[in-house]
Amino acid sequence: MSDPVTSSLLSVDARTRKRNAAEKRFRFYGLSAIGAGLAMLVLLLVTIFGNGLGAFQQTFITLNVPLLEGKLDKSGERDLEKIKKVSTFGYAPLMVQAMEDALAANGIETELKGKKQAALLSKSAAADLRDFVINDPSMIGKTVAFTFLANSRVDGYLKERVTRESIADDKSIDAEQLDLVDALVVAGVIEKRFNLAFITGADASDARPEAAGMGVAMMGSFFMMLVVLALALPIGVAASIYLEEFAPKNWITDIIEVNISNLAAVPSIVFGILGLAVFINYMHLPQSAPLVGGFVLTLMTLPTIIISTRASLKAVPPSIRDAALGVGASKMQSVFHHVLPLAAPGILTGTIIGLAQALGETAPLLLIGMIGYIASNAPDSVASGLLDPNSAMPAQIYEWAKRADPAFYERAWGGIIILLAFLVTMNTIAVLLRRRFERRW
Amino acid sequence: MKDVTMNKIKISANNVQVYYGDNHAIKDVDVQIEDKTVTAFIGPSGCGKSTFLRCLNRMNDTIDICRVTGDIAIDGEDIYDRRVDPVQLRAKVGMVFQKPNPFPKSIYDNVAYGPRIHGLSRSKAELDEIVEKSLRRAAIWNEVKDRLSAPGTGLSGGQQQRLCIARAIATAPEVLLMDEPCSALDPIATAQVEELIDELRQSFAVVIVTHSMQQAARVSQNTAFFHLGSLVEYGDTDTIFTSPSDPRTESYITGRIG
Numbered sequence: 001m002s003d004p005v006t007s008s009l010l011s012v013d014a015r016t017r018k019r020n021a022a023e024k025r026f027r028f029y030g031l032s033a034i035g036a037g038l039a040m041l042v043l044l045l046v047t048i049f050g051n052g053l054g055a056f057q058q059t060f061i062t063l064n065v066p067l068l069e070g071k072l073d074k075s076g077e078r079d080l081e082k083i084k085k086v087s088t089f090g091y092a093p094l095m096v097q098a099m100e101d102a103l104a105a106n107g108i109e110t111e112l113k114g115k116k117q118a119a120l121l122s123k124s125a126a127a128d129l130r131d132f133v134i135n136d137p138s139m140i141g142k143t144v145a146f147t148f149l150a151n152s153r154v155d156g157y158l159k160e161r162v163t164r165e166s167i168a169d170d171k172s173i174d175a176e177q178l179d180l181v182d183a184l185v186v187a188g189v190i191e192k193r194f195n196l197a198f199i200t201g202a203d204a205s206d207a208r209p210e211a212a213g214m215g216v217a218m219m220g221s222f223f224m225m226l227v228v229l230a231l232a233l234p235i236g237v238a239a240s241i242y243l244e245e246f247a248p249k250n251w252i253t254d255i256i257e258v259n260i261s262n263l264a265a266v267p268s269i270v271f272g273i274l275g276l277a278v279f280i281n282y283m284h285l286p287q288s289a290p291l292v293g294g295f296v297l298t299l300m301t302l303p304t305i306i307i308s309t310r311a312s313l314k315a316v317p318p319s320i321r322d323a324a325l326g327v328g329a330s331k332m333q334s335v336f337h338h339v340l341p342l343a344a345p346g347i348l349t350g351t352i353i354g355l356a357q358a359l360g361e362t363a364p365l366l367l368i369g370m371i372g373y374i375a376s377n378a379p380d381s382v383a384s385g386l387l388d389p390n391s392a393m394p395a396q397i398y399e400w401a402k403r404a405d406p407a408f409y410e411r412a413w414g415g416i417i418i419l420l421a422f423l424v425t426m427n428t429i430a431v432l433l434r435r436r437f438e439r440r441w
Numbered sequence: 442m443k444d445v446t447m448n449k450i451k452i453s454a455n456n457v458q459v460y461y462g463d464n465h466a467i468k469d470v471d472v473q474i475e476d477k478t479v480t481a482f483i484g485p486s487g488c489g490k491s492t493f494l495r496c497l498n499r500m501n502d503t504i505d506i507c508r509v510t511g512d513i514a515i516d517g518e519d520i521y522d523r524r525v526d527p528v529q530l531r532a533k534v535g536m537v538f539q540k541p542n543p544f545p546k547s548i549y550d551n552v553a554y555g556p557r558i559h560g561l562s563r564s565k566a567e568l569d570e571i572v573e574k575s576l577r578r579a580a581i582w583n584e585v586k587d588r589l590s591a592p593g594t595g596l597s598g599g600q601q602q603r604l605c606i607a608r609a610i611a612t613a614p615e616v617l618l619m620d621e622p623c624s625a626l627d628p629i630a631t632a633q634v635e636e637l638i639d640e641l642r643q644s645f646a647v648v649i650v651t652h653s654m655q656q657a658a659r660v661s662q663n664t665a666f667f668h669l670g671s672l673v674e675y676g677d678t679d680t681i682f683t684s685p686s687d688p689r690t691e692s693y694i695t696g697r698i699g
Contacts, residue, residue, distance in 0.1 A: 248505055249505050317542075320544065322538055323538065323544060323605070324544075324554075325500065325503065325531060326531060326535065326537075327535065327554060327612055328528055328530075328533075329555075329558055337558075338544060
């Protein structure tokens with residue numbers, strides 16, 4: 001026992017001092033852990049936005065193209081079948097002509113040949129022009145101001161990814177061409193603008209990074225999420241309600257319970273193998289189809305939804321069940337009239353988080369052929385959206401990240417921004433739903 | 442045992458045994474509960490009085506490991522008969538719980554829920570009438586009549602408990618079971634509920650589990666004393682409290698066990 005004379009409340013004894021110091025240390029550890037986490041987050045966001053924002057801007061070259069009747073429709077009949085016979089090679093000279101006209105109009109002189117001048121345009125430029133003409137044959141014979149995508153090297157030069165030093169070994173562009181680019185930028189023919197096609201467009205081949213977009217992969221992801229939502233939510237909620245409210249507690253339900261928890265921790269690639277074996281090899285569903293992707297992601301999401309649904313059902317106080325049973329409600333009435341509405345916010349949150357997880361999942365898609373497939377057209381119906389081969393957003397990002405051209409690298413980061421935007425939106429919806437529907441008792 | 446009865450027997454339990462797994466929770470209980478009477482179950486914690494109460498409307502069915510044997514008959518009909526649907530039974534035997542547990546819905550919906558699921562009203566007007574009548578009988582109508590659409594969970598504890606009583610009597614039960622209905626209430630709310638119980642005796646057989654011997658003495662006409670899962674003594678409340686025949690009852694009511 002301490003001496004009553006020395007134990008004053010105004011002086012702190014050694015034991016208390018030690019305890020206070022331990023507490024202070026612990027607070028410091030906690031703060032530094034959070035600080036480190038925040039620093040990493042800031043670093044991540046800065047890197048993503050620093051690298052990816054460029055993908056939303058694209059360099060365009062606007063030229064007045066003479067759509068000569070003699071080249072595009074020799075018969076003059078405006079017969080679509082005949083116009084279609086003119087290949088992109090037929091359009092190339094027109095673009096060379098348009099380029100030379102632009103140089104002449106702006107008083108720019110260059111020693112480059114026409115073909116090299118036209119190489120500033122994207123390799124898809126001729127195809128774009130041809131699509132434009134086939135869409136509206138009445139334009140033949142007129143001179144049209146057409147906005148072409150610039151070649152990815154030109155785009156890179158304007159974004160400072162390509163420099164005069166870095167092109168030393170580059171066969172697709174040389175210093176004279178860059179001089180020409182500089183002159184055309186001054187003349188306002190070449191300019192950098194917001195690129196909607198990156199968000200809405202389809203992926204493009206290795207030679208045309210400037211034309212690649214996320215839109216079609218986004219549709220693939222959308223249809224997969226539709227399948228996941230339509231399957232995982234009802235199955236997951238039904239399974240949870242049965243297990244939580246109706247199932248007898250015995251060793252069979254114990255085993256099921258343990259297995260559901262384990263399934264939530266199974267690496268997602270295992271679900272991919274399962275999907276390959278069952279859905280594609282055994283059931284012969286189409287490869288690379290969002291329907292199969294949706295099935296696989298459903299299997300992956302189910303445990304998450306079941307676990308969160310059961311947790312929210314458990315969180316409903318038993319007194320509510322007693323109250324319902326006490327006035328003579330049946331078990332099912334007590335669940336559907338009282339327990340489920342109270343658990344709904346938690347179930348919705350769990351479902352959205354499960355969906356967000358599925359949206360970002362890449363590994364299982366690898367095995368069912370959704371990675372590496374380049375869909376060039378957006379699906380035009382629900383059936384084609386579900387069954388036609390497609391990719392998905394994370395698969396598209398992975399695909400771009402592994403390509404050699406640095407222009408694709410930028411697009412991979414840009415794709416990550418789009419994916420993150422989706423995830424943040426979904427999680428915000430989850431939070432708002434919870435706030436909106438949460439009831440207290 | 443009590444043998445002079447003024448009212449007819451509403452519930453008759455004979456040779457009731459309850460097991461929780463291997464635990465023999467209720468041992469051989471025989472009790473006759475009179476109609477239009479308040480019967481109190483008293484006894485120390487864990488003596489099985491609540492368990493026995495929950496046998497009377499088969500709320501124990503919801504507990505997997507619980508097993509009930511013996512006969513419990515309401516108006517001569519065995520409630521554990523195969524043909525009895527517990528849901529129908531519970532409409533006939535209302536229950537009020539220890540902790541007020543209104544649904545997180547409006548006051549109106551709390552009371553209207555039972556009549557709705559049992560189809561007791563044919564029109565909105567009829568339902569309104571049932572709700573008003575039940576709230577009046579639960580002595581809470583004057584306090585809530587202007588805010589029937591307000592959430593029932595927003596009421597005070599005593600009001601919530603009276604709302605729960607209104608909810609229980611809205612399905613027109615014949616028996617009302619109350620499991621320590623006042624244990625979460627303050628003395629004023631308790632007094633209101635006790636007064637209400639006395640009113641309800643006009644129409645129902647009321648069975649109340651209570652920890653408070655004063656409460657049992659105040660509200661009940663008959664009292665059953667449970668100890669360690671057995672019914673030790675059952676009889677007229679005055680007799681139990683003034684001249685108990687069993688030494689254990691005497692020890693409990695004089696505060697020596699419990």
